[in-house]
Amino acid sequence: MSVGIVSYGAYVPKYRIKIDEIARLWGDDADILKSGLMVYEKSVPDVDEDTATIAVEAARAAISRSDIDAKRIGAVYTGSESHPYAVKPTSTIVAEASGATPVLTAADFEFACKAGTAAVQACMGLVSSGMIDLGLAIGADVAQGAPGDALEYTAAAGGVAYIIGNKESELVAVIEDTFSFTTDTPDFWRREGMPYPEHGGRFTGEPGYFKHVTNAAKGLMEKMHTKPSDYDFAVFHQPNGKFPSRVASMLGFSKEQINPGLVVPRLGNTYSGSCMIGIAATLDQAKPGDRIFATAFGSGAGGDAFSIRVTDRIEELRDRAPKVEELLANPVYVDYSRYARHKGKIKVA
């Protein structure tokens, strides 16, 4: 029995702020930042957008792309580190606004930037076991970064939804296998009630991102007896442009393999959406039979690796919902003052 992706849908707010504009405010050198981060602009949510609205838009895009009956969805899991409520699920909002309620299970996931892929894995399990027909797994964030912190240059907004099923004829991609590598590594966190995350600076690199991504990726390839050259595409968590490029070369993947899914230079880091939007962007252009290798990373820390094989059905569904490239096109650029207002950094009344 195969398990895989029945449909997918992405959502990115239409506003962007350029790195130069943020650097202008703080007196930083934008050129150094851009070449260091390999990020040039990032998405900005509208004043009335949050993780729930982004998750709903992504879920609706996924449902309309495949024309499935939303009532078939038996589980809704939304991964995010910016759930609008500390207590009260985002996933119930998504389920109701997708027309999937009431016969389903739902919960919110949090594992820094890999909560969305954890949701995918949970849905894979439920679908494989026959507990549910279809599962809706979402990664979405209006990413937080304190003003003036390095994160502010990349923390972006966006989300993506995957409908996971097990009927071979319905799948646009088969998830051949998944493998996770997890340790307790405090490289990045946000305490209860605090508005912005804290991070360990360079500690987020080697002991965090690189250790967990490489171990998860290698673990999956060892388990499956595959190697980088078996894959047409590769996607890695994209906190900036540099980390995924470096980890790709560490693992033996080429620039050509990662480029189609490398959306961070124009999108920024959508946290829980990051790797999953990269996978969506890759599905947008993959051919039937193509294989995609993907590894998400979540601080705290863990890596989720996936081996994905695209099916013939991709051609049928691809154009039925906005592609990531279309969502990135024609943005509306905002200055820092409007950005501050959109992000709720200006309190009125």
Added chain:
Amino acid sequence: MRDVAIIGVKNTSFGEQWDRSFRDLVVDAGVGAVEDAGIVGEKIDSMFVGNMSGGQFVEQEHIGALIADYSGLAKDIHIPSTRVEAACASGGLALRQGIYAVASGIDDIVIAAGAEKMTDVPAPKASSALAAAADREWEGIMGATFPGLYAMIARLHMHKYGTTSEQLAEVAVKNHMNGQFNPIAQYRKPISVDSVLRSIMVADPLHIFDCSPITDGSSAVILAPADIAHEYTDTPIYVKATGQASDTIALHDRRDITTLDATLAAGRRAYSMAKMEASDIDLVEVHDCFTIAEICAIEDLGFVKKGEGGIATQNGETAIGARIPVNTSGGLKSCGHPVGATGVKQAVEIVEQLRGEAGKRQVDGAEVGMTHNVGGSGATAVVHIFSRNR
């Protein structure tokens, strides 16, 4: 059914009255009307008070009893006192209820009053209270404000009929021109079209000078059977007609956004009851909560053709001395708009005009006058016709 006459009237001054409370204002208007009629409290059979939102403006409900109490009509005389509410048409409806009471033969001397104390809350709270006159669940929750709703009427009126911002401004200019001669008016100085257009935008295309202000004030009239009116006054003013109508609470459900069907229906009922038509009316007080509202009103009441309210105003057809003087009091715009009082204040203005007591704003030879009072964005309208002649 008995004919009804107005034998006494009184407006308090309108404006920001920091030193006067809600009850001070109503007692002032009520006592003034009683004195004008030359009656004593024991003669009063009942009282109707128009008040939109005591609950939100002064956190006081049970307005009827409160006013009877502070007017000295509760403790010993125990008169029946009833609050009437229909948002900004509360005053007009209180008057109508008073007319019913006298016409029915149940009561002889009735006070119809209206009052609102709007400045005891901050302006945003006042705006929010007023927004309760629209559909809270399907307009208010979406961010609709009252200026916003009338702005959408104005936008479509401009689109359909070519009405201009200048024409809207002319309404405000004309009403300020009239209001400068009204001793109770909130704003008593003329303004120019340019100053309206240069005032801040509230809800495009409506500027702040297109909007009526937030006002404290109260008005009262004394009603009596026409047969005995001459016992109290040499110049009773007769109620020739009362017409009321309802429409959908939300603007989006209307047959036509630019027509207040409630005004059409209330006007039709009033004209029919008075056996009159628009050409019989010498002057009219219409509900100009926003400049566009006056344009719609003079169209929907039949004084100008639909779509020509703006150009007619610009051409001066609604000024004092012209074909149909509109809002000689200064209207809601210049005189002020204490929402519960406005419908009664309009009647006071018409009575003063028909008595020939309106001073510099007097319409020469005025015999028949009309009032037009609207609740919300047009969900309630009430029209009255008054005459010097029975």
Added chain:
Amino acid sequence: MSVARFWRNQIARYNLVGTKCKKCGEHFYPPRNMCPACRRDGQIEDFKFNGHGEVLTFTIIHTAAEGFENQTPYVLGIIKLQEGPSLTCQIICEPESVYIGMKVKPVFRKLGQDGERGMIYYGNKFIPEQC
């Protein structure tokens, strides 16, 4: 708005579900439980609107309603849905780009919130069709 009061109409707000009178064929959004034309003879059933509509009229609000102060200037419009009824809603677009007759489609957004501690209200707003 209290939690229960919002929640009561939540499906209508989330998914543009209104009602339809089976007897006369009239559609209602916001939903009505009595057909104004057929009254007691009407037969009301739920109806999900397709969301496509056009701007009947609009305003750009500069002085905000309470709770909307951080959004000014914002576009408020009356949208006529394809199936007939009209509703009042924010239109998410640059104020200078809106016009009467503009085709619009729904988008899921925050409608408001009860301060920093209270409930967040979600529902549909509208965006230009070619957005």
